[in-house]
Structures are given as structure tokens and as C-alpha cells.
Amino acid sequence: MEWKNRDVISIRDFSREDIDFVLETAGRLERELAEKGALRYAEGKILATLFFEPSTRTRLSFESAMHRLGGSVIGFASAASTSVRKGESLRDTIKTVEQYSDVIVLRHPKEGAARLAAEVAEIPVINAGDGSNQHPTQTLLDLYTIKRVFGSIDGLKIGLLGDLKYGRTVHSLSEALAFYDVELYLISPEMLKMPKHIVEELREKGVRIHETSNLESVIGELDVLYATRIQRERFPDEQEYLKVKGSYVVDCRLLEKAKETLKVMHPLPRVDEIHPEVDGTKHALYFRQVFSGVPVRMALLGLTLGVL
Amino acid sequence: MAELKVSAIKEGTVIDHIPAGKGLKVIQILRLDRVNGGILLLAANVPSQKLGRKDIVKIEGKYLSEEEVNKIALIAPTATVNIIRDYAVTEKFNVEIPGEIVGILKCGNPNCVSNHEYTAPKFYVISKEPLKVRCHYCERTMEEEEILSNL
Numbered sequence A: 001m002e003w004k005n006r007d008v009i010s011i012r013d014f015s016r017e018d019i020d021f022v023l024e025t026a027g028r029l030e031r032e033l034a035e036k037g038a039l040r041y042a043e044g045k046i047l048a049t050l051f052f053e054p055s056t057r058t059r060l061s062f063e064s065a066m067h068r069l070g071g072s073v074i075g076f077a078s079a080a081s082t083s084v085r086k087g088e089s090l091r092d093t094i095k096t097v098e099q100y101s102d103v104i105v106l107r108h109p110k111e112g113a114a115r116l117a118a119e120v121a122e123i124p125v126i127n128a129g130d131g132s133n134q135h136p137t138q139t140l141l142d143l144y145t146i147k148r149v150f151g152s153i154d155g156l157k158i159g160l161l162g163d164l165k166y167g168r169t170v171h172s173l174s175e176a177l178a179f180y181d182v183e184l185y186l187i188s189p190e191m192l193k194m195p196k197h198i199v200e201e202l203r204e205k206g207v208r209i210h211e212t213s214n215l216e217s218v219i220g221e222l223d224v225l226y227a228t229r230i231q232r233e234r235f236p237d238e239q240e241y242l243k244v245k246g247s248y249v250v251d252c253r254l255l256e257k258a259k260e261t262l263k264v265m266h267p268l269p270r271v272d273e274i275h276p277e278v279d280g281t282k283h284a285l286y287f288r289q290v291f292s293g294v295p296v297r298m299a300l301l302g303l304t305l306g307v308l
Numbered sequence B: 001m002a003e004l005k006v007s008a009i010k011e012g013t014v015i016d017h018i019p020a021g022k023g024l025k026v027i028q029i030l031r032l033d034r035v036n037g038g039i040l041l042l043a044a045n046v047p048s049q050k051l052g053r054k055d056i057v058k059i060e061g062k063y064l065s066e067e068e069v070n071k072i073a074l075i076a077p078t079a080t081v082n083i084i085r086d087y088a089v090t091e092k093f094n095v096e097i098p099g100e101i102v103g104i105l106k107c108g109n110p111n112c113v114s115n116h117e118y119t120a121p122k123f124y125v126i127s128k129e130p131l132k133v134r135c136h137y138c139e140r141t142m143e144e145e146e147i148l149s150n151l
């Protein structure tokens, strides 16, 4: 697969080889960065970060990655200050911005926006979230984090916890995990179960799947527990929401039943799915995920720019 | 039941066995309704042994390719196509749902970029029976009922 000029739009466009290659490249860049302090692969290159809706965390991670590669960054952090407010089409914005830059990172509230931008632009486009559809760099950094800690993704028992019905992050992650030899535990309240068609697709790809609403009953089995937020809006009444939310809080009492080596992950920001008392334990991996975002995004920027 | 005779054409294409009521839509999808085109005949509500009632579209002076005709497969999966040369049928084929559907179907997801920006909506057929497509842009899937209401 030729990486130079390739777009990064959806985890669906990736093969297992593609994913492994990105993770290897990220590993190499992380080591090089630790040795040298700063890299110069992207010297003279300009990244444009176009955030039509704010996501400070993701934007800073991309900008940090570009600076670490020795490149520079232009862009905007919300649509409020741009010509979009005057009614400019996404098409025209992209056509304009590509005259100023070598690679575009796009976050947009409409599903499919990144795919459209990639068709319009001559330069590579990386999707940093298109509505409720895809956020491929999150999935890649999740996989990278797991691989860094366990050495391999194959053979792991991974629990996905929370809103599995609407959660974009867990859908993409489970699709990507299906490339590996993993056992998935889908842990959610009955009304927020993983959609049937996704479960079937995963089974067809050979993933062993256990579905349960009881976190305590499976916590002892897991190597990784990936927690996500359960949103108030999904529930008809407050009572039901509070009850469900309370039964999925990851705290030290729960973790007494877990393997010594269990790692707890979360895409962040969290609300109260993971008690802060977990932060200092050997189980907490969620800040490591944040760290992983930079080498993974360095790899994607470097590969699509063709400078590595 | 006797088949109604609709005047024969000398050269062109006859699309037969269109579900009753869909003939006009077929003409629209194939863009046959342009003023500078050839003669076009639509027979609607024709009695049919196979379908009860059917529509027939005849296009004088134009041979439609299988690829062109496959665009109508979503609304007229029962249609058969006859290519006529010198009043005789020289080729006959059934329509088939294509692998990709471009331009004729709208995405059912109101938040899909294809409903807001200038672009041709595009779908991949992931299953023909039962019919299921995935939007090239928002990646959401649509099944038969939703597909028909967005044609």
C-alpha cells in the first residue's frame, strides 16, 4: 500500500497489514523521539487543522505531533470565526486551505465530511471525527496503547463497557479488533447493547463474543477493560439513568476482583465512569492513551506526507 | 388475459414488466424526459399475467446498455429489457441491481454530508436479497423500505 498522499478517513479502509504498519511506525517514532528529543522529518511542511466543531484534546494532539515532527501548523479551532459562518461550502473551504498546506486534519459535525473533503483535496486528509461516524486515529491510538503494554493484541480478553449502542469509539474499536485473535466481552445495560448487525459481523470474522449486563461477573476474566461514557440523553427518566450509571462505575472495590495485570482504558473525557482513586493504581492506562495519541498521529502525518 | 398492443417501435429499447405506477419514475431515473430526446411511449396499468398490472416504457431510436438500465433495478427489479432493431427483438435481458448506486438515491441520514454539500450521493450494495446499501459518505446502511422512500 502506497502511503504517500493516502487519506485516513475510516477504519473500514484499513487492512490488518495497514494497521500493523502504522503501529510499528508509531513505535519507531516514539523511540526516536525519546532518543533525539526532536525530529525533523516534516521540516518545511504545513499541517492545517480545520475544526468545524471544537475538540481541544484531539486538535492539540495533532498539533503536538506535527511540531514533534519538525513541521508547522495553521488552522482554526471552531467554525465560529471562519467564512463558513458566511455560508461557504466545505468544498470551497478545502479548496482554499489546500493552497496553504501539505496535509489537512478535519473535524466536522456532518457524517461523511472527511470523505467528501478527501475527494475534493489533492493533498491528504485525515479524519479527526465526522459527526457520529468515524474517528480512526482514536482507534489506532487505542490499539497502539494495548500493543505497547501487552506486546501483542492477539490472545487478549477485552471488555467493552458502557454505551455500546451509540458509541462510535467502541464500534470502530471492535471492528479493528476483529482483525486480531481476541475474545470480546460486551458489557452494557440491556437498552444500550451493541447493535445486532455489528455483533453478527464480528462473529462472522471469528471473534468470540460474550454479552452481559453484569460487569462484576466478568471483571476477573479480562486483560483490558475499555470503559466509555453513558449519556443521560439515552434514558427516558433520571431514576433509570442513575441506577444504570451506578452499576458501571469502575472503582478500587471492583478492581479487587480483577487480574493483577488488568488495564483500564477510556477515550476521555470521563465523567464518573472511572473513580479518580483508580488513577494512581497500576490498572490505569487512560493517560497513557493520551500520550499514545502523539506518536500514532506523528506516524499518520509522516506517512501521508511521504517524509518518513 | 389478452396483452394490450402498444404501437411497435422500429429501432430502440422496450422496458417491460415495470411494476405498475413506476413507469414515470423509470423515465426520470434514465433521464429520458428531455425535450430533445427521441419519441417516448409510456403505457401504464397494462394487464399482466406476471404482475397483475404493469407499466411499459418504449424508447424510439436509443439503445440502452445493461449498465444504464440497471439503474432502475431498485424500483423495478422485475423489469425486462428488449433491444429492438428493425421491429425485431435482437437482445433481451433482465435488470440486475448494480454493485454501486450513484446519483439516483438520497441518503436517509439527515446529518449526512451528501444532503448538505454539492455531491452525487453514492452507495455500495452490501446485500441484494434482502436489499441493503451503505452510504459512501456517512457509512450508514439503509434497507429496502428506507431505500424506496429515498428514491
Ligand SMILES: [Zn+2]
Residues within 6 Å of the ligand: A112, B107, B108, B109, B112, B113, B114, B135, B136, B137, B138, B139, B140
Ligand atoms: Zn449518507
